[in-house]
Amino acid sequence: MSHIEDRLRxxxxxxxxxxAPVANYLGCKRVGxxxxxxxxxSELRGALGIDVTLEEGRLAARETVLVILAIVKDxxxxxxxxxxxxxxxxxxxxxxxxxQQPQVIxxxxxxxVALWGDRGRHARTATGVAQLPYGSAVQLEMTMxxxxxx
Amino acid sequence: MSHIEDRLRxxxxxxxxxxAPVANYLGCKRVGxxxxxxxxxSELRGALGIDVTLEEGRLAARETVLVILAIVKDxxxxxxxxxxxxxxxxxxxxxxxxxQQPQVIxxxxxxxVALWGDRGRHARTATGVAQLPYGSAVQLEMTMxxxxxx
Amino acid sequence: MSHIEDRLRxxxxxxxxxxAPVANYLGCKRVGxxxxxxxxxSELRGALGIDVTLEEGRLAARETVLVILAIVKDxxxxxxxxxxxxxxxxxxxxxxxxxQQPQVIxxxxxxxVALWGDRGRHARTATGVAQLPYGSAVQLEMTMxxxxxx
Numbered sequence: 001m002s003h004i005e006d007r008l009r010x011x012x013x014x015x016x017x018x019x020a021p022v023a024n025y026l027g028c029k030r031v032g033x034x035x036x037x038x039x040x041x042s043e044l045r046g047a048l049g050i051d052v053t054l055e056e057g058r059l060a061a062r063e064t065v066l067v068i069l070a071i072v073k074d075x076x077x078x079x080x081x082x083x084x085x086x087x088x089x090x091x092x093x094x095x096x097x098x099x100q101q102p103q104v105i106x107x108x109x110x111x112x113v114a115l116w117g118d119r120g121r122h123a124r125t126a127t128g129v130a131q132l133p134y135g136s137a138v139q140l141e142m143t144m145x146x147x148x149x150x
Numbered sequence: 151m152s153h154i155e156d157r158l159r160x161x162x163x164x165x166x167x168x169x170a171p172v173a174n175y176l177g178c179k180r181v182g183x184x185x186x187x188x189x190x191x192s193e194l195r196g197a198l199g200i201d202v203t204l205e206e207g208r209l210a211a212r213e214t215v216l217v218i219l220a221i222v223k224d225x226x227x228x229x230x231x232x233x234x235x236x237x238x239x240x241x242x243x244x245x246x247x248x249x250q251q252p253q254v255i256x257x258x259x260x261x262x263v264a265l266w267g268d269r270g271r272h273a274r275t276a277t278g279v280a281q282l283p284y285g286s287a288v289q290l291e292m293t294m295x296x297x298x299x300x
Numbered sequence: 301m302s303h304i305e306d307r308l309r310x311x312x313x314x315x316x317x318x319x320a321p322v323a324n325y326l327g328c329k330r331v332g333x334x335x336x337x338x339x340x341x342s343e344l345r346g347a348l349g350i351d352v353t354l355e356e357g358r359l360a361a362r363e364t365v366l367v368i369l370a371i372v373k374d375x376x377x378x379x380x381x382x383x384x385x386x387x388x389x390x391x392x393x394x395x396x397x398x399x400q401q402p403q404v405i406x407x408x409x410x411x412x413v414a415l416w417g418d419r420g421r422h423a424r425t426a427t428g429v430a431q432l433p434y435g436s437a438v439q440l441e442m443t444m445x446x447x448x449x450x
Contacts, residue, residue: 281428
């Protein structure tokens with residue numbers, strides 16, 4: 001049994017669908033014990049400060065983590081093989097004057113720490129962009145560490 | 151003879167000019183077997199969705215790879231020393247409502263995979279920004295792995 | 301005595317305040333000898349090309365480095381433990397038509413090289429975004445290498 005998936009269920013969440021990329025790139029790439037995870041965008045579309053509220057953006061960030069974790073599980077077999085979350089960049093689709101990008105991305109950080117505890121704490125960049133793929137509200141990319149092969 | 155450069159020629163391409171940065175940073179920095187490659191912008195200027203078409207953007211992304219590879223060759227001596235392409239961030243200068251950033255960056259990903267095969271497949275972020283240096287259409291940064299020193 | 305802090309004083313600078321993040325992420329995360337440093341924004345607010353000049357932006361980039369170095373010192377104990385600066389991404393809050401992002405971020409790169417010499421030279425991305433947290437002018441994130449534990 002996967003401890004991380006147990007905790008996810010205890011928190012009332014479930015993994016999103018593990019959609020493979022449709023082009024010449026990977027959902028994640030492992031290099032030694034480093035796992036580079038491709039960016040995913042939220043299902044929720046729209047710009048913060050225009051048609052998406054802060055609370056909706058925060059939930060979108062959290063749901064994007066669930067999609068990313070499904071892809072990571074698919075790639076590495078078991079989320080328990082992730083030793084730590086090291087870095088995250090969160091791009092927030094921001095209307096003019098919207099400056100609460102960190103509060104949006106907190107929705108992602110909080111879930112990662114709820115799942116991995118201190119090992120889920122990460123270095124982070126939260127920034128604002130004018131446009132995202134498909135008009136999405138939030139985009140996240142991560143770098144993780146894996147437990148060395150037994 | 152360099153296998154990667156052979157393949158490049160077979161595909162009908164040639165390396166761009168290896169312009170060194172004009173400021174206090176490097177074209178790429180090697181740390182152990184990790185090669186951090188500085189961002190380069192496309193020669194093509196303009197915003198996708200305003201004055202640059204999707205197909206023009208895709209070609210600009212591909213040509214930016216050729217410029218980056220020239221810089222990498224200049225830094226490491228031979229492109230055959232690159233073991234894999236691990237991560238790429240593509241910033242697309244996007245006009246209002248342009249949301250096909252991934253399709254633009256596919257122009258870069260496709261060439262990397264044509265050259266390095268599966269080892270060229272990478273984790274990727276394609277995002278939209280309001281402005282790029284010199285008004286360029288596309289900007290790419292990469293992280294690569296090098297073969298350990300013989 | 302810290303050599304890097306000595307040099308900082310000789311240059312007439314002092315470390316900024318080491319403000320800890322107020323959310324579920326870290327000022328920096330160490331993974332082996334890699335140090336991922338979270339993005340920090342400048343105190344200076346406003347957009348380049350609208351209400352911030354190039355020279356003001358350059359100074360803001362430099363001051364943001366001083367804030368980041370205070371956080372790094374707080375996390376690792378002594379800036380002399382930093383072996384090299386490997387990568388930096390600089391996001392510049394850019395008004396319409398502002399395209400001198402690299403010249404703004406030079407303010408950060410120049411200080412890093414003044415402090416660490418050639419080991420301070422880094423791979424770099426300077427890009428333009430429509431909005432930053434708190435409306436700040438500049439945002440910087442870095443990846444550094446640490447000297448292995450003695």
